[in-house]
Amino acid sequence: MTGVLPGLGWSVAEPAGMHHLVSLAQGPQRDPLGRDGRLHIEESIDVCQQARSITAWQQLYDQLKPGQFHGYLAEIWLDGMQCFEEHTSHALRQSCMVWPGSVWIGIPASSEHFARIGTTTIDADAVAIRGGGVEFELGTPDNFHIMGLVLARGELESCTSILHGEFLHLDNTMVLNVGSERMRKFTHFMRTMLQVAGDGSGQLLEQGCRKQLRHELLDGLAGMIDDARPNRQNIRRVDSAWQAVAKAREYVLDRSGEPTSIVELCEHLDMSRRTLQNVFHQTLDICPLAYLKSIRLNAVRRELLAPYSQYDSVQQAAAALGFWHMSQFSQDFKKLFGELPSASLARRALAKHGTAIHPASSQAPYGHI
Template sequence: MTATSSPPARQAHPLRRVTRSRDADEQAHNLSQWDQRYDQLSPGSFEGSVTELWLPRTQVFVETANRALRQTCAAWPRSVWFGIPAARDGMMSMGGKPLSSRAVCIRDGGAEFDLLTAPDFNLFGIVVDRLAFADYLDSTAHQDLDRLLLQGDVRNLEPGRKESLCATLAGILADAENPETPGTDADALQERIFDALADMLLGRDTVPVPTTRTRLIHQTTVDRVRQYVLDNPEHPPAIPELCAHLHLSRRALQNCFEDITGMPPLAYMRSLRLNAVRRALRYGSGHRPISSIAYDWGFTHMSQFARDYKRLFGELPSDSLRQG
């Protein structure tokens, strides 16, 4: 992935925008200053939106999507990302760690991480300038940001605290629509963000979420399979080939995928390849025939390919090509 750029220069007023998309990768590109790639995993036409707000040293956003996604993400450098998903227990994961309904995720900017999201997901995201937030914590609470972040990248909040935090963020986004109202200038809104995040980090009832060794092994296996598929696009591996490559039994491989993705390995690999074809159709040069692009990713039976493509994306490959 390419390096992300820095946040916009300091501004006196909030910068707010809303974007909507009907393609997962288009949605990934709509989030400013992030480096992302999305793969759609659940079938049907995609609909998503991003509402984002830029403050002097902070980005706040709400992202929604109606389909399950595998997201590879990196926020802008020298920042810290806080992700607050609205999801039922176990329906989402980050880096192989299952996210409960009370989970908050934390990751350093500039470093890639993976999210597996549920259908019809909704996520609050806050990205803060690392140095500015560290100075705020030091001056207001005499706390060290680096030490606080060592407590874990997934944490559970007590019932009611996560809802309160989301309500605070929703109120800030709403207030940013009325910049002439007293107390809604960019600096005031940013201080409210910093205060809410500090309260969450310093709360005694914030509990780090451990990861089992088995779960980490399963995540590593899925990551290796994904890379193997991407490195060998014209020759999608069969299950016996994968088992031999990974030194796993068929049952062990199945367990890894069911635990991490909730999908059989063949279905997951097919989704990766179909998403790769869709990117080429929508963002490629447009001069190559659909069949050639499909062959590039190991689809040799065009009628079956077209059926699989329409089942996953809700449209034919020719529709995607015309939109691209």
């Protein structure tokens, strides 16, 4: 259930810890598939498939709103540096982890609605930075675009130290206000790079071109974060609200097989029912019961799709997450994901037999290879 390749030292704790991520070893220093300079494109109509689409990451996505999901990823590797653009159609709660020893820079390309990393809002002129090997939570709105750059942490620290004349102290999680014009220039540069990689000319297959492009990316990144200001404008009330939402999800998933009531949740979070309602409407514009149901539905779906799941039937997986009314469960499942739970389970069987299921084709902005 992760965006992970065999042999890269990554794992999802299983089966009880299926909904958590685990870092086991140093990650890849180069593209583990040997695709340097080649554009890799994934299009999906499934939130679990989207979570698996990016190379060498671990990710778990929870879809929070009903309707047919559409996702897109364009990715290229440049001798150990990973660059990508991702689009997701629906609001998501994401658990993410990039490989140890690396650092991820996330640059939102959607300005209408803000994303968040942990409890920190990523404003329209801000970028998110996160060190590898540690799980973090990302919340994204409907119709969201983000550019991503992953490289060795030491390379970024060394580059910025030389170019800025001082050492860049990277916290595990940072949100930096860099200015909209600098962001615009850098994202335009990255999109141009992806277009060149997908135009069929083969320029980026040449080592000299990849090396020059890496230099320009590092220089552009250093210029973008030069004089950047950490985002410290969060209101404590908002921070605590997001923390409560995250604790609620973990409480539900850690108690699989023991359905959680609102009374138990209020007691666990030490807040009243009205405060709980306000917290969820303030952060996600959804009531607590609807949110908890969507989290459990996503958890069942991961079990149905996972080849290593301990559950062999829809009824077993649903019961483990507290769904006792199978007819209602099937209706809720189809409303959220656009397919019956039996269809998800059938896709597990097809995957075991090596039968690929491709989403409906759409016109990708960078072409296909």
